[in-house]
Amino acid sequence: VAQVAHREQRIQARESEIKNLEVLLETEAGMKRAAEEKSAGLIQELEKMRAQFLELQVGNERLSQQVDALQHQVFGEETLKAAFEDYKRQQDQMVEQRCTKMDARLDAMSIDFDEELYPHMLTAIACRRWVIGHGLCLATMKCAESLEMKQAFADVVSAGIAKGMSKGLKHGVEHGHAQRTIESLEAYDPEAEAKFSAALQSLKDLKLPLLDQLEGLKDAPMDVIMTSLYLEDDTGDDAPQFIRDLRPGSS
Template sequence: WGVTNGSLLDTPEACRDLVDHAAPPGYFFKLRHMHNEDFLRQYNINLARQMAMGSQLCLRFKQEAKLLRKSVAQVARRDQRIQARESEIKNLEALLEAEAGMKRAAEEKSVALSQELERMCRMWVIGHGLRLAMMKCAESLEMRQAFADVVSAGVAKGMSEGLKHGVEHGHAQRTVESLETYDPEAEAKFAAALRSLKDLKYPLLDQLEGLKDAPMDLTIPVYPEVRDPRNPWACKEEIRLADAIAANISRAEQKKRSLIVCRTHRVGSAHHARSDCVPVSAPIVVPQGLTLLLVDAATQTESDDA
């Protein structure tokens, strides 16, 4: 209550508490008129009650102290876990930043690789189409006719030159013009045939040349493996360039698997000419004679121009 001797209790709460704990006047009067046995029994009862209440309070205090220590330990453990979580969060944030940087670098590299792959795929498709176009051109009627004309003109030129040299060295009294088989225009005809072969137009090559800078989403014609002699440039359908790349890659992988099977089981390639329903085509080779004739035609044309 915070009072000393001679002080007055002017606080209502203190006065009320004193009145509540003070014994009523009749209590002491009742005790004075009680017998000794009753007084001792009542005293023992009150003492037992006080001891029981004290023990209960002591147990409650111990229990509350134990709960308090347990709560303090739990709070300490929670603080440790919070600190560990905070350090883990910091590590995860640093790892996230590093992964974000790696992701940006990977995305940039992926974009560069995608562009490079698109360029290489376009080059591969154009190169594959160029080889196919060369094969188709070599099999075309116009190419065969021009090649046959060059061969015929070359044979006629050789025969005429042979007759000319034979007459000059064997029969000096005769002229080469008197021979019926001699053709004085054989060399000019041969040069004209070579020039015609050189200037022969190939629609497929012109079309492929126009596709060198085309985007990947364009459509390209698909030509049959066995062409129609009446219409050698007829196409079956048109597909997207990206689909053509995927189809050719799949076909190449299947060819590779079929070759591995042939080599593993030592079976001839003719026996497995068609594996997994995919025709295995022979390599495209430009005839050596055609190459020599083209070089000869270029040389002949340059000499004529000179």
């Protein structure tokens, strides 16, 4: 009986051990499944990380290419900047040299102006003053001495006198007591007013040779213009004082 009881105990212990082993196997199987699932998740994450790593490598290569391009561009810009600065330096030197030459030329021109041009300017100013102050007077007097001017002026005076006489005769006949007509008077000229107007117009239209002569001498030296304005009858020492005062030598 004791042996049977001992055997049953051993059997129960075996069964209990088997149950424990089954539970342990189930636990290990669950842990294995969990490990496999976790391993599958890790594998997926690893694949994702590999894909991301590849993308990062591609991006890194692109960035490297962009960096190389930027480096080349910067190098080119630096080279261009250096060339531009060198060109600017050369241009500055050229401008400085030209300015130096221009300053020297201006100094020389200033000296020439003071030594050569200024005396000529003074002479020209004096000549212009003589022309304005005395030359115009001489030109007017010379025009008045021309035969054409004298004749035209005499015609105007004669026509004016005839016009005045005709008007006086007409007035006397119209307001007098004489029984005479204006046409019967020999001194009366019915065309006196028309003749006076014609003579006056001829005087206005008169062209003086002196003006044409002066027009032709507009580019001539001043002494030639002065000589052309001398009065033919007043070139000697017996000329009136106001005429001698108009000569170039007296100005």
